[in-house]
Amino acid sequence: xxxxxxxxxxxxxxxxxxxxxxxxxxxxxxxxxxxxxxxxxxxxxxxxxxxxxxxxxxxxxxxxxxxxxxxxxxxxxxxxxxxxxxxxxxxxxxxxxxxxxxxxxxxxxxxxxxxxxxxxxxxxxxxxxxxxxxxxxxxxxxxxxxxxxxxxxxxxx
Numbered sequence: 496x497x498x499x500x501x502x503x504x505x506x507x508x509x510x511x512x513x514x515x516x517x518x519x520x521x522x523x524x525x526x527x528x529x530x531x532x533x534x535x536x537x538x539x540x541x542x543x544x545x546x547x548x549x550x551x552x553x554x555x556x557x558x559x560x561x562x563x564x565x566x567x568x569x570x571x572x573x574x575x576x577x578x579x580x581x582x583x584x585x586x587x588x589x590x591x592x593x594x595x596x597x598x599x600x601x602x603x604x605x606x607x608x609x610x611x612x613x614x615x616x617x618x619x620x621x622x623x624x625x626x627x628x629x630x631x632x633x634x635x636x637x638x639x640x641x642x643x644x645x646x647x648x649x650x651x652x
Contacts, residue, residue: 580619
């Protein structure tokens with residue numbers, strides 16, 4: 496994932512590659528996140544105009560899907576599964592442990608770490624599941640989480 500600054504010309508190129516078709520909004524947003532690291536506020540009116548959608552429609556899609564963040568992530572991203580199976584296996588406690596260890600709550604970004612909810616990693620038999628920098632992990636407990644966070648220096652003092 497890149498974190499280059501949002502560029503309207505590049506954004507228009509991405510939209511044009513998708514034929515300026517409103518039904519391709521999700522795919523366009525995926526490319527925006529890959530390219531810019533997030534969907535900046537300036538992208539919403541641009542997408543609405545280019546795809547002949549209302550700003551509310553674009554905003555609704557951006558806010559509905561958890562992977563379409565509206566602010567840049569930190570260097571590291573920890574996703575903690577919040578689907579029912581993982582929650583039953585301790586994901587709520589894992590999110591609380593992450594906040595206790597880092598001072599960063601689920602859905603927030605710190606200096607080096609973003610912690611986000613995700614709603615299925617396909618790993619619930621090994622739950623609670625998490626994903627760290629794109630690598631899926633099962634059986635994550637407080638001890639394993641602390642060791643993982645220690646590798647990036649993101650633990651609360």
